[in-house]
Amino acid sequence: MCIVGGGSVGSVLAYFLHRSGVQEIPVYYASRESVVEVENQGGVVVVEKKSGVEYLVPVKPRHCSQPVDRCVFVLNTVKAIDVPHSLELVSKIACESGVVVMLQNGFGSLELAEEKLTGLKVACGVVYFASERISRTRVIYYGGDTLLVGCRKKPCEELSVLAEIFRRGGLDFRVVDNIDYYRWIKLAFNAVINPLTAITRSRNEIVLEEEGVRLAEMIIREVCEAARLHGYNLESTRLLKHVLRILEDSRENYSSMVQDILAGRSTEIDYINGFVARTLGERGVVNTVLTLVVKLLEKSRRRELKE
Ligand SMILES: NC(=O)c1ccc[n+]([C@@H]2O[C@H](COP(=O)([O-])OP(=O)(O)OC[C@H]3O[C@@H](n4cnc5c(N)ncnc54)[C@H](OP(=O)(O)O)[C@@H]3O)[C@@H](O)[C@H]2O)c1
Known part of the structure; x- marks a missing residue:
């Protein structure tokens, strides 16, 4: 079992594997x-936010230019923007009968992996936990313990082995038939929370303000419209309630997009809101709230980079 990408998601998965x-x-x-710092520390520290307990997970750090393992399962947890580069490494370390699980938010990464990794089984994972990497060797695990995984192209019976291992470690790992349905639901959540918190540089709770909820409603309607064009009928009122419920539970969290913006990194907006805006744009639906949000975020980021 190998993990490509030792950031927040990769470290939390390593923590469950070790448990x-x-x-x-x-x-x-x-x-x-990262390799040197993790090596010197003897692994990565995962801090459970609720209990304050710290676990040293003794992972074996490797550099992406030196593919030395042969892995039956490869968990790919790099950011969407790094996926193209990471696939070269994945193709070198995955066994012929191996399964690669792509865990990025948004759309585009799984599709690219399916296209490039011919001959391998490619699965998708939808992550329902939150974590933050506060240094190269330290990750805060905020909570949530569900991971939904499924394959779209070929049947992946092997996933039941992975499910058993992760469940033993305390992760609610579920193999699902219709992973795209769950990807859309997660996309709705990310399309609301990520850009609204990123534009306002705020914790998740900002979206629970009256104006935030109204914007959320508009964004979700557009996500539902895009999903419908892809053959998925999502009910916007129910979806909004779902998103607001998650927001209530994660009021204090900073979304990954705020973290990226504050650290001056590229965001994944193109794979989340950008994907929905493009889907609608191709059908002639322009000037969507989503498009405006994407443009506003890009402008604010460009301005900050110049300063
Ligand atoms: N954080 C969350 O709570 C959360 C929840 C759900 C989904 N997600 C999704 O999960 C994905 C990963 O996010 P994250 O927050 O875990 O990212 P992250 O903390 O930024 O970590 C990314 C890791 O990938 C490594 N990496 C980049 N390119 C690589 C390559 N070519 N080969 C090997 N390793 C490479 C980086 O190495 P270095 O250490 O050397 O930079 C880093 O360790 C994103 O798509 C995100 O949207 C995150």
Whole structure:
């Protein structure tokens, strides 16, 4: 079992694997600095926010330029923007009969992996936990313990083995038939929370303000329209309630997009709101709230980079 991307999601998955008794967990990083720091510390520290308990997860750090493992399962947890580069490494370390699980938010990463990794089974994981990487060797795990996984192209019976391992470690790992349906639901959540918190540089609770809820309503209607064009009938009122419920539970969290913006990194907006805006744009639906949100976020980011 190998993890490509030792950031917040990769480290939390390593934590569950270790809790289930997996001893050897190779984790690949993009930078030499991460490899050295993780090596010096003897692994990554995952801090459980609720209990304050700290776990040292003794992962084996590897650099992406040195593919030394042969892995039956590869969990790809790099950011969407890094997926193209990561697939070269994945193709070198995955066994012929291996399964690659793509865990990025939004649309585009799974599709690219399915196109490029011919011959391998490619699954998608929809992550329902939240974590934040506060340094190269330290990750805060905020909570949530569900991971939905499924394959679209070929049947992946192998996923039941993975499910058993993760469940033993305490992760509610569920194999589902219709992973795209869950991707759309998660997309609605991300399309609301990420840009609204990023534009306002705020915690999730900002979206629960009256104006936030009204914008959320508009964005969700557009996501439902895009989903319908892809053959999924989502009910916007129910979806809004679902999103607001998650927001209530995660009031204090900073979304990954705020974290990216504050750290001056690229965001995944193109894979989330951008994907929906493009879907609607191709059908002649222009000037959507989503498009305006994407443009506003891009402008504010460009302005900050210049300053
Ligand atoms: N954070 C969350 O709570 C959460 C929840 C749900 C879904 N997601 C999604 O999960 C994905 C990963 O997010 P994250 O927050 O875990 O990212 P992250 O903390 O930024 O970590 C990304 C990791 O990928 C590594 N990496 C980049 N390019 C690589 C390559 N070519 N080969 C090997 N490793 C490479 C980086 O290495 P370095 O350390 O050397 O930079 C880093 O360790 C995103 O799509 C995000 O939307 C996140």
